[in-house]
Amino acid sequence: MEPLKNLLKVNSDPSIIKKFMSSKTNKKLKNYYYSPYIKIKEHDYVYLVKKSTLEIFKYGKVIEKDKQIIYMFINNYTLGLDSREYYFYKQYNKYNLFSDLLN
Numbered sequence: 001m002e003p004l005k006n007l008l009k010v011n012s013d014p015s016i017i018k019k020f021m022s023s024k025t026n027k028k029l030k031n032y033y034y035s036p037y038i039k040i041k042e043h044d045y046v047y048l049v050k051k052s053t054l055e056i057f058k059y060g061k062v063i064e065k066d067k068q069i070i071y072m073f074i075n076n077y078t079l080g081l082d083s084r085e086y087y088f089y090k091q092y093n094k095y096n097l098f099s100d101l102l103n
Contacts, residue, residue, distance in 0.1 A: 017087060021054045028056060032089035040065065040088050046088040048072075048081065058087065 017034060018026055032047060040046060040062055048057040060074035070083045 017049075017054070021049070024055065025049070025056055029089050031075070031092050033091045033092055035064075035088050037083045037088060040070070040090075044090055046072075049087040049089060051085055051087060 005071070015034065018029065021029070029047060029049075035046070042061045042062055045060070046062060047059050048055045049055065057080070058065070058074050060072040062070060063073050063078060064071040065083070068083050069080050071078055071080050073079075082085060
């Protein structure tokens with residue numbers, strides 16, 4: 001279940017998601033920005049935020065992605081997750097921002 005689905009349809013600005021997160025989650029994501037699944041690339045480090053609870057689920061390195069499944073290396077193991085259940089947050093840096101803008 002995605003509680004913010006209707007709100008995101010009306011307001012296309014994904015930064016609105018952070019306003020509904022807990023202060024603890026917002027602190028961890030201070031230097032991170034929302035990135036849609038399409039713009040996630042292999043070898044990116046991302047935070048996964050559950051759409052149903054808006055809490056951080058995991059942080060790790062993307063190894064591979066399929067149409068809906070994302071494979072990540074997290075704490076010495078590989079995990080395959082359904083991308084439709086998570087928001088993705090990447091760290092602010094020149095490479096990420098410019099590559100996301102160009103794509």
